[in-house]
Amino acid sequence: MSGSISPEWWRGSVTYQIYPRSFMDSNNDGIGDISGITSRLEYLADLGVDAIWLSPIFTSPMKDMGYDVSNYIDIDPSFGTLSDFDEMIAKAHQLGLKVIIDQVLSHTSDQHPYFLESRQDQTNDKADWYVWADAKPDGSPPNNWLSIFGGIGWQWEPRRKQYYLHNFLRQQPDLNFHNPAVQEWILSTVRFWLERGVDGFRLDTVNFYFHDALLRDDAADFRQKSVVDWNPYHMQYHLFSKNQPENLAFLKKFRALLDEYEATTSVGEVGESHHPIEMMGEYTTNKRLHMAYSFEMLGHSFSPKHFSKQVTEFFRLAPNGWPCWAFSNHDVVRHVSRWQHHTQDSAVLAKQACALLLSLEGSVCLYQGEELGQQETDLNYDELVDPQGIEFWPEDKGRDGCRTPMSWDNTPFSGFSSTTPWLPVKDNQRQRNVADQDNDPESVLNFYRDMLTFRKQNPVLRSGNSCFLSAENSLLAYVRGDALLCVFNLSHQPVTYQNTSEFTQCVKHQHATVEAQNILLKANGFAFLIR
The missing domain is CATH 2.60.40.1180 (Golgi alpha-mannosidase II)
Structure with missing residues (x-):
């Protein structure tokens, strides 16, 4: 990277999140890919963003759409090759776009070679690389920790005669970060991508890395009282299964690695419901992460008091920290749909949300299709692929509704592919497309372009x-x-x-x-x- 680039380019930046499976299909197999992303980079440069963030593109069985990694230093064949990735980075940099990639460090796929070895017995070279524990005398799991995707967070392995921890799917075993060798290996995979020219990392579930070594039970969430949540995971106060103080020391190691490279950045996803703003601040001070975000602006609250509280509380608690705000991403219902009862015109709401987000103090992340005023896709049960939606339907329909393919035009498959895509494109989505909005001066797309220009012209923003x-x-x-x-x-x-x-x-x-x-x-x- 050029020496003229500010090392703090990320401060106040705008990043565009790409969900690779759904952005652009270049080989017409119904799945988006890296070459497809490369072909659309001019669109993103013209939009006016500073960086792109790619959700996971690593080799994966795709039980959780790439968040179950089986090889951290290669590209999944469905997305292309390392050569395709290198070409994408080169073109992005030519266009002045930074490239941030998703790093899923808290767990691997159960198909990762290290887990396949670890599960064989209690004496192999990787025996202590994952979180293993003995059963209680009655054969039940070691404690009451739950999985976000439903059920207990432990899975029995008969070969070892032990349980392993999985905070998510049972096919996503948790790495044992208490083992220094695990930390060093993880950092080596991060270095691999730094050497390939990436500009930063989005850290998935950044507060999940360490678990309580004593395996103490999590408490009941004092706020739940007699209320039964649709997901029992939310009925616990996760004092021990995540949010451990050792996370902070590891993040300093992570930051030290990034600081070896010029003008790199990191943004962490804080998956926590009790003190998320406080944790965002704690994780972005004292040479830890550059930025962090939580789900506080990704919910249903749409009030002046809510937005002002998040910003003021963050900077009160962490005057030297830095937030990254977003209204939509690949895990939540799109914000125009979430907040639609606050408007009589969805396009007007989409423009207002754009102006609000881009004027908040901090950095900003936009989610693909947001610039079109895109809304949530209403899917039937038999159209789902997301394990969360399949498990908790109909109370929770999962995350597929915000992951449907990008709408480039109003053709049957919205210009995303010439064949049936991995998730359906429905009429409501096709109607909000790039081709129709491109030359319409009153469109949501052109408002985003104008507002992003306004932000760049006003450094105070x-x-x-x-x-x-x-x-x-x-x-x-x-x-x-x-x-x-x-x-x-x-x-x-x-x-x-x-x-x-x-x-x-x-x-x-x-x-x-x-x-x-x-x-x-x-x-x-x-x-x-x-x-």
Whole structure:
């Protein structure tokens, strides 16, 4: 990489998440691939993002769509080859795009050679590379830890006559990070990709690496009381199965490795429901991760108080840390669908959400199709492939609805492929496509392009601090860096904001007018003002 690149390019950056299976199919087998991504990089450069993040592309049996890795230093054949990857990185860098790849370090596939060896007996060279424990005297699992995908988090292995831990699918055994050799091996696989030119890593389930070595039971979640959740995992307070203090020391090792390479970055997914903002701060200070995100803005809350609280709490708890905010990703219902009862016009909501996200203090991640105002795909049970949806249907329909193929045009398979794709493309998705929106000046796509340009032209949106002025009812107002007033009406009812500040010149707006000291905001209106 060029020496002129700022080592902190990631601070205030905008990253576009690509779900490789669903972005672009270049060989017409119904599955997206790396060459398909390469063919669409100009589209992303034109959109105006700084970086792309690829969900896992490593060799995998695909029990959890690539989050079960069987070879950390090769590309899954369904996505292409290492040569394809090298070509993609080269072209991305030519276009000024950074490349971030997903690293799934807490567990491997049960088809990984190390696990195949580890499960054979208790004396082999890899015997202590995974989390193994004896049964209780009655034959039951070692403790009460649960799997996120349902059931107990332990699986019996008759060859070893022991249980192994799996926080996710039983085909995803947890690595034993208490073993220093495991840590060193993991870091060696990260170095492999750094040497290939990647600019950073998104760390999956970054707070799951270490488990309590004493295997103590998790407690009941004090907030649940008598409420029974659709997933019993949420009924526990995970004091011991994850979130261990040893995570912090390992992240320093990880950061030290990245610091050997110029202008690299890391963003961690904090999968925690109790103190996620606090953990985001803790994980991004003292030379640990560069950035972290939680699911706090990926839920159903859509209120001024909620958004202001996340930002203010993060910087109060970690003034030297750095967040990465997102409204959608590959694990949650798309935000236009989640928040649709707050609007009468989905396109208007999509534009408002874009303006809000891109004006929050921190870095930003956009999810593919978000720039089209894409909505959740309604799938039938027999169309699902996600193990979460299959297990918990119909209370939870899983994650396939946000993972359907990218809509490039309005043809039967939306320009993604010439053959039936791995997940269906339905009419609602085809109607929101790139080709139709490309030349429409009022489209959601062109609004995203315009807003991303606006963000680049106003450095205060990348680095300025935040001062919140209003977070009551439906009105959200804050100043970025003492230079830009941002006002939002998060409802479909008109409201008026009494502007007592010196910001009077409106530079960007939707459904808003400025009259003297009043900013009149119609449904889902917003306005940006300067002095």
